[in-house]
Amino acid sequence: MALIKARSRGINLADTFAFSGTVSGVGGGKVNQMIFAETTSSMTQTGTAYADSNLVGSITPSATNSKIFLVITDHVFLHHTNSHDDQGAGFRVKRTIGGSNATLYQNTSPYQGWYESDRNGVSNKHYINTITLHYVDSSHNTTSAITYRHQVACMRGNDNGRVQSANESQRAVMTLMEVLA
Amino acid sequence: MELKAIDKFIMAIKVLKPNVPFVVRGSETTEEAFGKVEWETGVDKIGSAIFTTTCPHSEITWTKVKAEMDKL
Numbered sequence: 001m002a003l004i005k006a007r008s009r010g011i012n013l014a015d016t017f018a019f020s021g022t023v024s025g026v027g028g029g030k031v032n033q034m035i036f037a038e039t040t041s042s043m044t045q046t047g048t049a050y051a052d053s054n055l056v057g058s059i060t061p062s063a064t065n066s067k068i069f070l071v072i073t074d075h076v077f078l079h080h081t082n083s084h085d086d087q088g089a090g091f092r093v094k095r096t097i098g099g100s101n102a103t104l105y106q107n108t109s110p111y112q113g114w115y116e117s118d119r120n121g122v123s124n125k126h127y128i129n130t131i132t133l134h135y136v137d138s139s140h141n142t143t144s145a146i147t148y149r150h151q152v153a154c155m156r157g158n159d160n161g162r163v164q165s166a167n168e169s170q171r172a173v174m175t176l177m178e179v180l181a
Numbered sequence: 182m183e184l185k186a187i188d189k190f191i192m193a194i195k196v197l198k199p200n201v202p203f204v205v206r207g208s209e210t211t212e213e214a215f216g217k218v219e220w221e222t223g224v225d226k227i228g229s230a231i232f233t234t235t236c237p238h239s240e241i242t243w244t245k246v247k248a249e250m251d252k253l
Contacts, residue, residue: 044191047202047221049230054206094229103227151229158200160192169208 053165077167088115088155110153193249
């Protein structure tokens with residue numbers, strides 16, 4: 001019969017316990033750390049490829065199997081010219097670990113994040129809106145620093161078409177939370 | 182809505198070369214800011230734009246951009 005060294009009724013729960021080994025079966029779902037990043041520095045993209053905005057956040061996980069919960073909110077400006085009847089923007093999250101880049105959530109086409117259509121032929125229309133992205137990164141598999149960056153793409157850069165992140169120096173923010181397994 | 186300086190800055194570049202893809206950071210519109218414009222030269226393996234701050238377009242210079250801005 002295995003020797004039972006301690007039972008719950010034999011432990012003073014008011015005491016402080018400093019474990020030097022590994023405790024399993026506890027702590028799952030705990031928010032181990034939270035990082036908040038923000039920028040008021042605008043970034044304007046006139047091209048259709050994804051480009052780094054100025055919103056970036058970094059976190060160093062304590063475990064390879066933890067999950068990183070990511071939330072982004074950005075104040076975005078869209079300029080619709082009269083050359084086309086529509087305009088749009090795409091958004092995505094780029095993850096960097098040790099210099100290696102990967103794409104997490106991504107709009108497949110640079111209009112699926114935000115799309116405006118106007119067939120009235122009015123030129124140079126401006127739109128401003130707040131967009132939000134959520135993502136759970138469970139594939140990082142590292143305890144090295146991870147950098148997440150918000151990227152934007154413009155559907156139509158013709159004429160003066162463009163998309164702007166952190167428009168007019170309004171805050172773009174990112175929250176990262178490490179959730180333990 | 183009245184055009185802001187940054188609007189004129191971007192529009193001026195597009196007048197000189199329509200459809201040119203580039204990124205502007207911040208809202209400065211000085212010659213120094215022109216020197217920091219990121220001109221797209223391609224994309225990497227995950228589809229992120231690749232840039233250079235050395236303007237590869239001979240038809241776009243700060244002098245010409247300033248002149249176009251003044252017309253707007």
